[in-house]
Amino acid sequence: MKKLLIFALLLMATVAFASPKYGGTLVFGRGGDSVTLDPAHATDGESFYGSTQVYDNLVQFKHGSTEIEPALAEKWEVSKDGLEYTFYLRKGVKFHKTEFFKKDVELTADDVIFSLKRQMDSNHPYYKVGGAYEYWQAMDMDNIVKDIVKVDKYTVKFVLKKPEAPFIANLAMDFASILCKQYADDLLKAGKAEDIGKYPVGTGPFVFLKWIKDDRIIYKANKDYWGGRPFLDKLILKVIPNNSVRAAELKTGSIHIMDFPNPEEVADLEKDPNIKLVKQEGLNVGYLAMNTQKKPFDNILVRKAINMAINKQAIVDAVYAGFGKPAKNPIPPTMWSYNDEITPYEYNPEKAKELLAQAGYPNGFETDIWAMPVPRPYNPNGKKVAEAIQADLAKIGIKATIVSYDWGTYLEKTKHGEHMMAQLGWTGDNGDPDNFLYVLLSSTAAQVPAQNIAFYKSERFDKLIEEAKVTSDVAKRTELYKQAQVVFHEEVPWVPMAHSIVVEPMRKEVMDFTLDPVGKRRFDKVWLNK
């Protein structure tokens, strides 16, 4: 009893001490180096890792979620017709002072206009610096944004060509980071415009110090950060290409956090008393699409039967090595508006058989399953998943042949609907449900070459997601998306298979590190308990 009491006291003591401490250097071990630190030109995650530390956006994703919260913009207003977004900037935000940029510059509307207009205006002096603006184009911003106007020193207005609710989430993506206009002008004058991707100046939590190519990027804390000074004094992003070597560095304590461990090595790391794991469900979904335009998949009962015949949990355990979670909705649980009230179809081959008989196929039928030829975060091994599904379907009398092509052909053929059932998946870009539901399941997306490879066309479903797209009230959109998931569940064009889980092993002393579903790695709230 006494021991227990002491233990309880000790526990309380550690909890009491667990308030954030300032100081220390955190070393983050990752697989590759950044290509550029100009987020408008980057297309790879490693580059964004490097720029996220330095830059802020008008709005940002809340830590660990896909909800949007104010950042450089304190608040914003949307006009009734949804065509004008007015952003009110935080006052007194200063750009970093560094060895290569010593001026004292305050953030104003001009910086916002510079950062985004250079990506759309071909006459802008920076338009040609550094090549194409791939993300701006990929997010279709040219067809969304008409103009960006300065209202006053601290107010910017975006004029849109059409109402587009996901627009605000796009502004939280890395490509929409806010750079310093004054710095860019100085570089242009000095004939060193390309340097903007090598020596970044932002308003973010960390100030860029040095970049040793293929080795490390070094940052120091921005003591005047508007979001509060980061707890760390220094941050180092270190490149360690080999996964096993990265794990060894973590074990010896020369790095604090490691990115992307080999799944088979995670158990070994977990046994180390100095190491803990932080997990988060990825912003993705792996699914089996049934071609609803073809017989017998035009029959809802058949689709329901298949949903009940497949043992998802067994597949997740075996193929995902446990780093996944069976799916019930087409969007991942970390996404806002995820409808958790939906009861998933239970695994029940007997009931599935009954449904099949009701649909008029008491002896089953013959069909095909297309297996993805490449591993993806949402599906680590398409062939193994297909084999498991094949075995499950055989139990209810459906004879399925496994079909596969090289990846390019696979995508091309599924886009044209040559399959009966095909595996595919999706990783979210901007944390907006529209980025899943509209892109993958709307009737518009079912036109060849289709992204909607179930060729699912439902008026009920379309009506809900189209209304949500042009509504900017988040509460209302949430309600609409929840209803859309109900419709999806009733009409089941897919078997939603799984959402993968991202695992980040780290030293025990690393506190308050959260993984972001959109894939960012942020350190502004992280501290070291030493």
Add this chain to the structure above:
Amino acid sequence: MLSYILKRIFWAIPTMFGVSVLVFLMVHLAPGDPALIMLGEHASKESVEKLREEMGLNKPLYEQYIIFISKAVRGDFGNSIKSKQPVIDEFFERFPATIELTLVSMLIAVIIGILAGIISAVKRYSFFDYLSMFGALAGVSMPVFWLGLLLIYFFSVKLGILPVSGRLGFEYYIEPVTGLYLIDSLLANDYPAFFDALKHLILPGIALGTIPMAIIARMTRSSMLEVMREDYIRTARAKGCSSTRVIFIHALRNGLIPVVTVIGLMLGALLAGAILTETTFSWPGIGKWIVNAVYQRDFPVVQCATLIIAVIFIIVNLLVDLIYAIINPKIRLE
């Protein structure tokens, strides 16, 4: 001697020409339109056309080659497709790291290899002889990345005496002058950084040096055994020379001739071999850079790196031939 040197230099020219043609054709022989490959499948027609124009792809091939080579001679290899930075700058940002690693592993290989070879030859069929030749065989057969992981596991994770990877601990920073950390840290009088850099060089140096070390040891052993049988060695012994003098003055001079050739060839091979070692030990040199460039189809980077490495290879070979001629005057008379 001078005419020999000039002749050798002259002969290096056609080799360089051949290499440059190959490197140039690499891009043009790859299937598909280089401009399209560089921009990706989603590129618009206009941008592909614009890049073709910029790259001069509309001109006849020989004209394109002349443009390429005249720029390359001036050190202009264009910009990297991925990073948009001048390729030559990127190369020199990373090259010193590779040079430092290569030289250190060569040093390890030469010193240990030659010593082991000599002792094995002198004490033939002894325990040491068997041990070192077994070691040499194992060294040649072991894949570099595997050996690297074993070294890391044993010396870093288990014993904790050497760092796992990288060039320098994060608490140090060395301002690059030559880019070689061992030299730069001494120039800056920063001895803790020097020793830290040295510690970081040991494991990758051994991993990269093992194969050449093994080859050098075997070469030295057999060459020394051959030389030791020669009449002049017997004469030297008969005249009463000490055995140290016989081995190191009389035998070694001739015994090392083939070894020098091998060392020269190996220096080039090491540069290429550094790719695996650099990836294993997170060494920020050109190895990792080239591998990435190949994956990303960053042709200017691949062209630049291949050409420079080839030129270095040719120069090293040339130097080896010249050293060879100095050690063995018979060569240049033939």
